Amino acid sequence: AQKVTQAQTEISVVEKEDVTLDCVYETRDTTYYLFWYKQPPSGELVFLIRRNSFDEQNEISGRYSWNFQKSTSSFNFTITASQVVDSAVYFCALSEPYTGRRALTFGSGTRLQVQP
Amino acid sequence: DVKVTQSSRYLVKRTGEKVFLECVQDMDHENMFWYRQDPGLGLRLIYFSYDVKMKEKGDIPEGYSVSREKKERFSLILESASTNQTSMYLCASSPPPGHPQHFGDGTRLSIL
Numbered sequence: 001a002q003k004v005t006q007a008q009t010e011i012s013v014v015e016k017e018d019v020t021l022d023c024v025y026e027t028r029d030t031t032y033y034l035f036w037y038k039q040p041p042s043g044e045l046v047f048l049i050r051r052n053s054f055d056e057q058n059e060i061s062g063r064y065s066w067n068f069q070k071s072t073s074s075f076n077f078t079i080t081a082s083q084v085v086d087s088a089v090y091f092c093a094l095s096e097p098y099t100g101r102r103a104l105t106f107g108s109g110t111r112l113q114v115q116p
Numbered sequence: 117d118v119k120v121t122q123s124s125r126y127l128v129k130r131t132g133e134k135v136f137l138e139c140v141q142d143m144d145h146e147n148m149f150w151y152r153q154d155p156g157l158g159l160r161l162i163y164f165s166y167d168v169k170m171k172e173k174g175d176i177p178e179g180y181s182v183s184r185e186k187k188e189r190f191s192l193i194l195e196s197a198s199t200n201q202t203s204m205y206l207c208a209s210s211p212p213p214g215h216p217q218h219f220g221d222g223t224r225l226s227i228l
Contacts, residue, residue, distance in 0.1 A: 097214040
């Protein structure tokens with residue numbers, strides 16, 4: 001069965017520190033998609049990235065980068081030089097579109113607090 | 117940009133009431149979802165719909181029902197609200213599975 005684990009419940013850093021949010025997933029499918037979403041204090045979920053299971057290239061977008069490793073079933077998210085505006089809850093999610101499960105399976109989330 | 121609109125940001129109801137949460141999307145997406153978010157549990161799927169009048173149970177459907185009479189609108193119904201249904205409810209829509217889901221702002225529901 002599908003499962004997403006975000007072992008870090010809460011992380012607190014000081015502005016300009018780098019921080020990595022961990023995500024480990026379980027799936028029996030060979031074709032799947034992984035996502036990261038950000039939920040700021042206002043409550044809406046904001047899509048950050050999608051990665052398919054055949055593309056293990058790391059991705060960088062500004063201060064954000066993602067490390068996908070199939071060998072360890074991990075899809076970690078790093079914020080470089082964190083800012084107060086990065087304070088939010090971050091969710092990792094898994095999609096297995098060919099199993100018939102159309103919804104996302106979410107991890108429990110990691111709350112990131114960036115102190116000024 | 118995809119817009120998913122939930123009818124209320126905050127809602128307070130009483131035990132035993134029938135509660136309707138409404139969600140509308142403007143991108144002609146075939147798939148719509150209702151999730152519930154509780155601290156430490158992430159988002160859990162209540163129901164989803166893959167077409168008009170079509171629905172499937174998610175992981176925690178007990179105590180809920182849904183209605184999808186038009187493609188753009190997906191309603192979540194609490195038949196007889198109970199205090200353990202106090203939670204944040206999030207609606208989402210998406211094109212075919214594997215694509216990002218787009219979320220509404222959420223409804224924080226309190227059952228007294």
